[in-house]
Amino acid sequence: MSDDYLRFEGVTKQFGPVPVVAPTDLSIGRGEFVAFLGPSGCGKTTLMRMVGGLDTPTSGRILLEARPVGGPDRRRGMVFQSYSSFPWQTVAENIAFGMRYRDDMSPQEKTASVAHHLALIGLEAFADHYPNRISGGMRQRVAIARTLAAGSEVLLMDEPFGALDALTRERLQVELRRIQAHEAKTTIFVTHDVEEAVFLADRIVVFSQRPARVVAQVDVTAVLGVERSLDLRESRPFFDLRNDVLHLIRHETGDPQ
Amino acid sequence: MNPLFTFRGKPSTTVEILCGAGFALALIGVWEAASDLGWIAPTFLPSPSRVAVAGWGLLTKQHLLWHAGVSTLRVWVAFLIAAAMAVPIGILMSSYRIVGASLEPTIDFIRYLPVPALVPLSIIWFGIGEETKIFLLWLGTFFQLVLLVADDARRVPHEYVEIARTLGGSSRAVLTDVVFRAMGPTLVDNLRITLGWCWTYLILAEIIAADSGLGYVIWSARRFVKTPEVMAGVVVIGIIGLVTDQILRAFHRRLFRYL
Numbered sequence: 001m002s003d004d005y006l007r008f009e010g011v012t013k014q015f016g017p018v019p020v021v022a023p024t025d026l027s028i029g030r031g032e033f034v035a036f037l038g039p040s041g042c043g044k045t046t047l048m049r050m051v052g053g054l055d056t057p058t059s060g061r062i063l064l065e066a067r068p069v070g071g072p073d074r075r076r077g078m079v080f081q082s083y084s085s086f087p088w089q090t091v092a093e094n095i096a097f098g099m100r101y102r103d104d105m106s107p108q109e110k111t112a113s114v115a116h117h118l119a120l121i122g123l124e125a126f127a128d129h130y131p132n133r134i135s136g137g138m139r140q141r142v143a144i145a146r147t148l149a150a151g152s153e154v155l156l157m158d159e160p161f162g163a164l165d166a167l168t169r170e171r172l173q174v175e176l177r178r179i180q181a182h183e184a185k186t187t188i189f190v191t192h193d194v195e196e197a198v199f200l201a202d203r204i205v206v207f208s209q210r211p212a213r214v215v216a217q218v219d220v221t222a223v224l225g226v227e228r229s230l231d232l233r234e235s236r237p238f239f240d241l242r243n244d245v246l247h248l249i250r251h252e253t254g255d256p257q
Numbered sequence: 258m259n260p261l262f263t264f265r266g267k268p269s270t271t272v273e274i275l276c277g278a279g280f281a282l283a284l285i286g287v288w289e290a291a292s293d294l295g296w297i298a299p300t301f302l303p304s305p306s307r308v309a310v311a312g313w314g315l316l317t318k319q320h321l322l323w324h325a326g327v328s329t330l331r332v333w334v335a336f337l338i339a340a341a342m343a344v345p346i347g348i349l350m351s352s353y354r355i356v357g358a359s360l361e362p363t364i365d366f367i368r369y370l371p372v373p374a375l376v377p378l379s380i381i382w383f384g385i386g387e388e389t390k391i392f393l394l395w396l397g398t399f400f401q402l403v404l405l406v407a408d409d410a411r412r413v414p415h416e417y418v419e420i421a422r423t424l425g426g427s428s429r430a431v432l433t434d435v436v437f438r439a440m441g442p443t444l445v446d447n448l449r450i451t452l453g454w455c456w457t458y459l460i461l462a463e464i465i466a467a468d469s470g471l472g473y474v475i476w477s478a479r480r481f482v483k484t485p486e487v488m489a490g491v492v493v494i495g496i497i498g499l500v501t502d503q504i505l506r507a508f509h510r511r512l513f514r515y516l
């Protein structure tokens with residue numbers, strides 16, 4: 001894995017007098033799935049927004065393929081926890097919106113891509129539904145599909161499943177992992193949920209309390225491999241790793257999660 | 258459980274319409290009875306039937322429809338000018354803080370000036386022609402509407418804007434494709450409410466300087482204490498308002514099916 005696809009170099013962020021991100025260095029490889037784990041309010045969202053170009057670092061820089069990232073663009077797609085799909089558009093229109101500003105695709109290609117992504121998230125039957133007529137989990141799938149359709153190379157997800165029930169969440173995790181393997185997108189996934197992080201990620205980055213500082217990194221793929229199925233969740237290695245990470249969080253971040 | 262009296266329950270549309278009409282008819286019935294039984298002097302409050310007769314007289318002998326048409330036209334011209342200015346300016350005020358910061362104090366100041374106080378000035382500026390009326394209506398609506406629009410635009414969740422930005426939309430594209438779309442329902446609601454205010458100022462303008470329009474009809478009837486005619490004129494305004502409002506609501510439902 002080339003380790004220098006996405007690089008944080010001494011990145012800090014301060015809101016007024018409050019330091020939110022302490023100097024952070026981090027490298028993420030192309031196609032890698034990294035989970036950001038840390039106590040509430042520690043600065044994970046802020047870090048992610050800086051990658052997306054929605055905030056700028058106070059100092060240091062973020063490099064994508066050795067070039068500093070600028071303002072937001074299609075290469076880095078965001079999936080938010082709430083307000084993730086546009087209520088005035090149907091599911092299909094929401095997905096098509098991801099390609100609205102692409103001039104590298106013909107209208108036919110765009111139509112085909114909507115169909116492809118509808119199938120990818122299994123919502124063909126709901127193509128013409130408005131977001132308020134589908135479940136929260138479906139809405140998040142729509143948001144993911146829209147970002148994929150935009151052709152984003154980096155997926156930035158901020159607790160995308162945070163508001164969902166455990167069962168839906170589990171199903172979407174499997175699905176996300178499958179999609180990610182299929183599309184090979186570099187992914188940063190912010191979550192509070194240790195099991196979610198262990199199940200999804202190739203690597204977990206654990207942050208301290210505010211100001212965020214990397215306190216530990218856990219190579220999940222080295223332990224669990226690349227294939228993740230629901231059975232894995234009940235396996236011994238999964239369970240052990242989950243406990244290790246929990247332990248890390250308790251002792252390294254000073255936060256009893 | 259009976260949905261009629263359930264807290265926030267939803268009775269059927271038919272029931273709702275029947276209840277609305279029923280209440281209005283009952284009120285008219287009480288009014289008719291009060292007048293017929295001589296509880297109230299007819300010059301003070303003529304009975305509904307006399308108002309209806311007077312209305313018929315206005316309609317057949319005094320070109321009531323033409324006057325109503327003139328008034329409606331004035332309202333819509335002024336309203337459309339106000340809206341065409343307020344919507345883009347309001348959206349810009351919320352999208353670029355500097356525009357908002359520059360305009361808001363002045364707009365707020367003018368907004369609090371009572372329109373009647375500006376009538377003399379308006380007559381000095383524009384004479385007593387159509388310009389004065391349009392100006393007064395515009396004055397009464399533009400400054401209110403522009404702040405409402407700015408607030409609507411401000412309330413569009415920032416997430417929508419940021420999503421569109423990370424999908425490659427320029428500021429301009431985000432403004433039209435996201436902000437304008439997201440604020441649609443509240444915008445149409447505010448336009449509907451502002452249109453109602455236009456009628457208030459219209460009557461004022463027509464009473465002061467006009468030889469046509471419903472305000473003129475009402476005011477000239479008053480001079481001869483023709484109370485039934487005065488009331489007929491008022492009723493016509495009410496009916497136009499009611500019909501317009503229903504049409505705009507239907508338009509709202511069609512346009513925003515997703516709500």
Ligand SMILES: Nc1ncnc2c1ncn2[C@@H]1O[C@H](COP(=O)(O)OP(=O)(O)OP(=O)(O)O)[C@@H](O)[C@H]1O
Pocket residue numbers: 015020038039040041042043044045046047192210
């Ligand atoms: N625009 C802002 N202005 C001022 N302070 C901010 C701003 N955005 C975030 N903060 C502060 O920065 C800190 C980190 O916020 P951030 O949203 O990055 O945390 P987080 O790790 O994502 O938290 P959570 O897990 O609860 O979502 C918080 O204390 C927050 O109050």
Ligand SMILES: [Mg+2]
Pocket residue numbers: 044045046158
């Ligand atoms: Mg957050």
